[in-house]
Amino acid sequence: MHRYLPKSRASTTLLCMVTLVLLLGTCNLVFGEIVPAGGGLGWDGLTYAEMVRRLGFMITDGQLSRYYSQRLLPSLIVKTMLAVCGAQLSDQNIIRGFQLINLLALVLGTIIWKRMADLLSLGSSGVWIGFASLFLNYFATKHLSYAPVTTDGVALLVSLLLLWLFLERRPLALAAATIAGSFVWQLTGLYGAILLLSLHLKLPGAESVQLPTAASDWKRNDGQMRAFRLFAAAAALTISILVLSQLPGAIKNGSLVRELAIFVTGAPSLLVVVLALWILIGPILLSRSLLAVLTAAPLRFFLLAGTALLLPQIAFTALSNPEVPNPSGVLYVLNWIVFPLAGKGKFLMAFLAATLLWGPAVLLIMLCWTDVSTELRKIGLGPVGIVAATVPLVLVTESRFILGAWPCLVLGLARALDRSGTSKLFGYLFGALTILNSQFWLRFNIAPWEGNDYADLTDFPKQMFFLHYGPWMGWPAYLAQLPIVLCAAYVLKIAIYTKDA
Numbered sequence: 144m145h146r147y148l149p150k151s152r153a154s155t156t157l158l159c160m161v162t163l164v165l166l167l168g169t170c171n172l173v174f175g176e177i178v179p180a181g182g183g184l185g186w187d188g189l190t191y192a193e194m195v196r197r198l199g200f201m202i203t204d205g206q207l208s209r210y211y212s213q214r215l216l217p218s219l220i221v222k223t224m225l226a227v228c229g230a231q232l233s234d235q236n237i238i239r240g241f242q243l244i245n246l247l248a249l250v251l252g253t254i255i256w257k258r259m260a261d262l263l264s265l266g267s268s269g270v271w272i273g274f275a276s277l278f279l280n281y282f283a284t285k286h287l288s289y290a291p292v293t294t295d296g297v298a299l300l301v302s303l304l305l306l307w308l309f310l311e312r313r314p315l316a317l318a319a320a321t322i323a324g325s326f327v328w329q330l331t332g333l334y335g336a337i338l339l340l341s342l343h344l345k346l347p348g349a350e351s352v353q354l355p356t357a358a359s360d361w362k363r364n365d366g367q368m369r370a371f372r373l374f375a376a377a378a379a380l381t382i383s384i385l386v387l388s389q390l391p392g393a394i395k396n397g398s399l400v401r402e403l404a405i406f407v408t409g410a411p412s413l414l415v416v417v418l419a420l421w422i423l424i425g426p427i428l429l430s431r432s433l434l435a436v437l438t439a440a441p442l443r444f445f446l447l448a449g450t451a452l453l454l455p456q457i458a459f460t461a462l463s464n465p466e467v468p469n470p471s472g473v474l475y476v477l478n479w480i481v482f483p484l485a486g487k488g489k490f491l492m493a494f495l496a497a498t499l500l501w502g503p504a505v506l507l508i509m510l511c512w513t514d515v516s517t518e519l520r521k522i523g524l525g526p527v528g529i530v531a532a533t534v535p536l537v538l539v540t541e542s543r544f545i546l547g548a549w550p551c552l553v554l555g556l557a558r559a560l561d562r563s564g565t566s567k568l569f570g571y572l573f574g575a576l577t578i579l580n581s582q583f584w585l586r587f588n589i590a591p592w593e594g595n596d597y598a599d600l601t602d603f604p605k606q607m608f609f610l611h612y613g614p615w616m617g618w619p620a621y622l623a624q625l626p627i628v629l630c631a632a633y634v635l636k637i638a639i640y641t642k643d644a
Contacts, residue, residue, distance in 0.1 A: 156257065156270060157254065160253050160274050160278075161254070164246075164249050164250055164253050165246075165250065167279075167284055167583060168250075170583070171242075171288035175289070176288075177289065177290075178290045178587075178608065179588065180596040181596060182234050183234060183235070183238050183292075184234060184238065185290040188241075188291075188293060191217070191218050191292050191294070192218075192237045194207075195221050195222045195240075196222075196232045198215060198219065202462050205464035205466070205467070207462060207463050207467065208463055208464065208467040208468065208470075209469055210470055210471060210472070212458075212459045212463040213326060213327075213328070213329045213459060214294045214327060214328070214329075215462075216294075216297070216323065217241070217293075217294045217297045220244055220297075221241055221244060224240050224244070237292065238291060241291040241292045241293070242291045244296065244297060245288070245291055245296035248297050248299065249278055249283055249287075249296065252278065253277075253278055255300075256273060256274060256277055256303060257270070257274075258307060259303075259554065260273060262311070263310070263522075263554075263558065265557055265558065265561050266561045268560065268561055268564075268565050268570070269557040269558060269560060269561030272504070272556065272560055272565075273553050273554065273556070275502070275504075275573070275577045276501070276504035277299075277550065277553055279581055280502035280577070281500055281580050281581055283299075283581075284582070285582045285583050285585075286543075286611075288583075289587060290608075294327050294328065295546060298324075298328035298331075298547070299549070301320065301323075301327050301328060301331055302328075302331075302334070302546060302549065302550050303550045304320050305317065305320055305321065305331070305334055305335055305338055306526065308338075309341075309526070310522075312343070314339060314443075315447075317335060317339055317342070317447075318448075318450065318451040321335025321338075321339070321451035322335075322451050322454055322455055325455035326455065326458075328547060330547050332451060332452045332455055333532065334532075335451045336448040336449075337448075337529055338525040339447050339451060340444055340448045341440070341523055341524035341525035341528060342525070343440070343441065343444070344440055344523070367429055370425070371425070374421055374425065374428065375417070375421075378417045378420075382481055385477055385478060385480070389402055389478060389482060401487065402482060404487035404488065405482045405483065405487050406481060406482055408486070408487050408488055409481065409485075409538060411490060412490075412491060412493040412494065412538055413480075413481065413538060416493075416534055416535055416537065419512055419534060420531055422512060422513055423512075423516040423520075423527060423530060424527065426520065427520065427524070476536065476544070479539040480536065480538045481538075483538055483539060484540050484613060485540040485616070486614075489618075491625065492613045492621070493537050493538045493539075493540050493542075494537075494628075495621070495624060495625055495628055496540045496541070496612060498580075498628050499542075499580070499610075500543060500611060501542065501545075502577055502580040503573060503576040503577060503580060503631060504552075504553060506628070506631060506632045506635050507560070507573075508552055508555075508556050511556065511559050511639070514563065515552070515556050516555070518555040518556075518559050518562075519551065519554075519555040521558075522554065522555070522558075526551040526554070529547065530548045530551050530552060530555075533547055534548065539613075540612075540613025540614055541614055542613065563639075564642070565639075566642055568638050568641050569641065572635065573635070573638075576631055576635070582611075586607075587604070587607040588607075590603070590604040591604075592605055600615045601615060601616070601617035610624070
């Protein structure tokens with residue numbers, strides 16, 4: 144059973160965490176930089192600002208796409224804030240409004256994280272590792288303040304809220320949060336449905352199933368070999384369909400060689416993700432039929448999941464105009480998984496970009512993936528399902544795509560390291576790498592941005608910002624950062640297995 148830690152200890156730790164988030168957030172509000180693109184609104188921020196000003200007209204006039212209808216809630220919150228304050232809907236006020244809701248999201252997320260940590264009885268090291276991984280990385284300390292007109296900060300809060308309500312076993316609140324969160328991040332409905340269906344499902348023995356590690360182990364267990372072959376065949380079939388879907392267009396456009404180079408570049412990362420998924424869900428498939436597990440779910444949870452998933456979809460259809468093009472979609476993302484946005488030649492870009500955005504916790508999750516997977520299975524089928532559905536999105540190389548699963552991954556990592564124990568050397572090293580990665584101390588606006596906001600992204604000064612994101616990372620930044628990240632992974636591996644005397 145889960146139990147809460149003593150309130151005095153929990154209160155002191157929570158106060159320190161909230162104070163740190165508020166201090167960094169206030170410094171960013173007062174001294175922080177703003178992206179020059181769009182006059183400080185950024186790229187997608189131009190649309191979000193327009194939604195703040197005239198969302199009602201965009202809906203009635205058929206100007207709202209389905210993509211942006213799934214992200215309208217933060218703009219509506221900012222619009223309400225400015226209306227209550229009697230402030231004008233100027234660019235500066237809209238930027239400030241998004242900055243404030245991003246900071247509020249981080250503070251509320253901190254409170255939720257501490258609540259989850261207490262609920263699962265995490266020790267001090269696990270609590271602080273999880274906090275740093277969630278709120279002291281580049282995403283939280285620089286990205287949200289430098290380009291604040293976005294839904295990403297609120298989306299992270301929604302993901303934390305869904306996971307907490309799952310752990311608290313609150314189905315009605317979880318369904319309500321899923322419906323509301325579906326207007327912040329596209330995958331929220333799927334995540335909420337997965338959590339609702341698995342709310343009271345058990346995985347008896349799944350966490351204790353050991354996958355074969357040697358050839359002799361495979362030979363002794365035909366059942367495990369057959370299960371792995373079926374899994375590998377399903378993965379290969381999915382990849383083949385995506386590859387074949389690109390061939391006609393590539394041949395027609397004369398880009399077959401280029402597409403092949405992109406596929407080869409992403410192939411090593413793709414193989415790693417497929418193996419990681421087997422380590423995560425293989426024991427579940429071996430311990431019990433997934434269909435048998437799902438049929439054990441009470442009917443009311445199927446109804447709640449269906450309602451939470453379908454109601455927002457009906458609303459999106461009513462609010463949006465299907466003729467307005469979407470900047471992204473399921474088919475686009477599926478193709479990007481196999482043909483990564485990083486282009487050709489930049490091997491391991493998926494893991495490099497993820498580390499730059501989310502911090503050294505990404506390296507720790509990869510190094511401890513077997514233990515992290517075990518802890519996720521102990522927590523429940525819901526978090527396992529979210530991670531399994533989201534991990535392939537890291538291959539796109541725009542790593543914010545995985546923010547919906549990031550709280551689950553961090554919770555699994557915190558529990559794994561808490562159980563194994565960490566040394567002082569690890570603590571110092573992890574802290575130093577976290578500060579180095581956060582980059583709240585680094586100035587991006589080293590010179591004025593010139594020309595079109597979409598041009599010369601791989602050149603400085605624009606590259607100061609875009610060197611953190613796979614699709615727009617230039618070769619000099621890639622060649623400089625990859626060795627640093629690989630070295631960080633090596634020293635972290637040593638520190639993990641170092642124990643205090």
